[in-house]
Amino acid sequence: MRVGLFIPCYVDQFYPRAAIATLQLLEKLGVEVVYPKNQTCCGQPMANSGFEYLTGGCNNLFIENFEEFDYVVCPSGSCVLHIKHHLHSTANEAAAVALRDKVYELTEFMTDILKVEKLEATFPHKVGLHQSCHGQRGLHLSQMTELVADDFSKPRQLLNMVEGLELMTLDRKDECCGFGGTFCVAEEAVSVKMGQDRVADHLKHGVEYITSADLSCLMHMEGILHRQGSKVNVIHIAEILNGSKN
Structure with missing residues (x-):
């Protein structure tokens, strides 16, 4: 193909x-x-x-x-x-x-x-997965917790194939980060507070990295992490699945 x-x-x-x-x-x-x-x-x-x-x-x-x-x-x-x-x-x-x-x-x-069942990738870190709204609710990459249905997550399925990666369980695994494209400009204060709440959930569970299939969400949370002086980093899921060894 x-x-x-x-x-x-x-x-x-x-x-x-x-x-x-x-x-x-x-x-x-x-x-x-x-x-x-x-x-x-x-x-x-x-x-x-x-x-x-x-x-x-x-x-x-x-x-x-x-x-x-x-x-x-x-x-x-x-x-x-x-x-x-x-x-x-x-x-x-x-x-x-x-x-x-x-x-x-x-x-x-x-x-x-591609029906990928195995990956040659190593990432020995504690990772928090952010399931973006567009991916989850628009593309159905993962199940929404408010639905009475079988749980699934395509990003999580792939991350579980990465050697050494410890995927941390969040309290609110499908909560919006508040970015929302132009929403973060039109509703800056609300956007920031939502982002702070999302970041706090990851920090509470001791993650070293936050990953996602959407860099726009990661960019929003990265700004909040930097302003807080946090050592937690953001990384796109492609970099992990490709075998990054940061």
């Missing part, structure tokens, strides 16, 4: 190690990966702010860059959810519809398409 690697703009600018780890991980798993160099923002920030009608250029460029691939894989649940729900094209709606069904978040792709 040929996979197009979709790297969100904020990952490219602020967390390139996560993008590199995603590429390396997929290649280790035997996937042919191509990075279209002309890709840019998927349009999510404009859509979240009520200006989805301005995202036509982003949509058409996304289709142009990725329609040729068997799958499109991205290390960001929120960007994947945006594409799955909001990718449209007045010029070629059929191509947009077809492409929406081929876009996958990284851990989703690994569990549902």
Whole structure:
């Protein structure tokens, strides 16, 4: 299979190690990966702010860059959810519809398409898993605790394959961190308090690292950790699954 690697703009600018780890991980798993160099923002920030009608250029460029691939894989649940729900094209709606069904978040792709059952990765640390809202409630990467249903978590399933990693149990494992894209700007005080509560749960359980499939959430919590002078670090799940030994 040929996979197009979709790297969100904020990952490219602020967390390139996560993008590199995603590429390396997929290649280790035997996937042919191509990075279209002309890709840019998927349009999510404009859509979240009520200006989805301005995202036509982003949509058409996304289709142009990725329609040729068997799958499109991205290390960001929120960007994947945006594409799955909001990718449209007045010029070629059929191509947009077809492409929406081929876009996958990284851990989703690994569990549902590649059917990964074993990883050669070592990470000897205590880790807290943040299940982002977009990933959990939008992409259904994990079960919501308010539902009477079997528990599951695709990110957790993969982390349990990593040698030496101790996954810590949180009090509120699916609580929002408060980032919410433009919400953290429009409702700064509420966003910060939610982030502080989320970080406190991880710190209470002695984690050394907080990981997630969404770097936007990690970026929000990283800022709070830095302001608190905490030694706890954030790390994207791709870096752990790729075999980081920090």
